[in-house]
Amino acid sequence: MIYLDNAATTPLSAAAIKAMTEALTVFGNPSSIHGHGREASKLLRQARAEIAQILHTESRHILFTSGGTESNNTAIKGYALRHQDRGKHIITTAIEHHAVLETVEYLVEKFGFEATVIQPVDGQIRAIDIQQALRPDTILVSVMAVNNETGDLLPIKEIGQLLKDHPAAFHVDAVQAIGKVPLYPKELGIDFLSASAHKFHGPKGVGFLYADRMDFDRFLHGGDQEEKHRAGTENLLSILGMTAALSESAEHLEENLAHAQLLKDRLLTDLAGLDFYVNESPSSLPYVINLGFPQQKNDLLLLQLDLKGFSVSTGSACTAGTVQPSHVLQALYGDDSERLGESIRISTSDQNTIEEIDYFSKTLKEILGG
Structure with a gap:
């Protein structure tokens, strides 16, 4: 996993x-x-x-x-x-x-x-x-x-x-x-x-x-x-x-930050060709990557990824057990935004590797048919 x-x-x-x-x-x-x-x-x-x-x-x-x-x-x-x-x-x-x-x-x-x-x-x-x-x-x-x-x-x-x-x-x-x-x-x-x-x-x-x-x-x-x-x-x-x-x-603050940026850049590069968007502002840390996939329900996507051995989420762990609309995305994009039901959060640490990101991207593309 x-x-x-x-x-x-x-x-x-x-x-x-x-x-x-x-x-x-x-x-x-x-x-x-x-x-x-x-x-x-x-x-x-x-x-x-x-x-x-x-x-x-x-x-x-x-x-x-x-x-x-x-x-x-x-x-x-x-x-x-x-x-x-x-x-x-x-x-x-x-x-x-x-x-x-x-x-x-x-x-x-x-x-x-x-x-x-x-x-x-x-x-x-x-x-x-x-x-x-x-x-x-x-x-x-x-x-x-x-x-x-x-x-x-x-x-x-x-x-x-x-x-x-x-x-x-x-x-x-x-x-x-x-x-x-x-x-x-x-x-x-x-x-x-x-x-x-x-x-x-x-x-x-x-x-x-x-x-x-x-x-x-x-x-x-x-x-x-x-x-x-x-x-x-x-x-x-x-x-x-x-x-x-x-x-x-x-x-190891600087090297860990650089590693997180490398992982984020690799993920976004790997996903090129898929229809997706990134929920972020111009000023953000690379440890958290919030992605949305149009017409793809995030609860179903989480289940499919879990079955494939990947642990990701839709947002705060304090709402675990149910996939609730993100109050953060609601504040950013409005209560009626499609992003609320399409977005997932990938968050990395210094313990994650490029190989893991590549495997995740490959699996995600297979699930989404990209």
């Missing part, structure tokens, strides 16, 4: 497996003061420092979580609820992951916040539209770095610059960007940044939140772990795997 759904999750890297295997005998609770606990606590501190170094920041800004969804919820709910006396207006975009959109919707429905949802213009989210939506009572702006369905790069740097003169906090869902592009939150004016290990060859169920200041309400209550900001015993084994995977990815 050939795996081409890396935007949903990635295989564990050899570095992550090695780090986790070596740590299997470290079972102490990092909060315990005895020797076993101190051993675990030392490894936890080292992991936090290593991730902080990769982000060009300090350890005190890194909060370990269970993944991107918890990080997003912690930043958005935690900050908005703590500072709602300053304003109850939130800005986000129509192409965000559901972990952001539904969190904002929760605040609107349950706590009376107001949300402005920025729509794409000519296939892109524009910083000028964020700027025009800002109000004196805007408390938070939440924008993803890279879209998980199309690979589009959002104007994070420009948004960070325009928010320098506004008191609103800036949250970036960087789940699809961390480990693929350099992101340094202090330099970009980012107050909160969410990441998830399983998107860069780390284990599932672990991630982190960068916070310029730990100025938010707790999302989880209980013990005093994570300097009293996130209750619950830290998942040390997974944290060490995440750190190893991120360190390896950070060391």
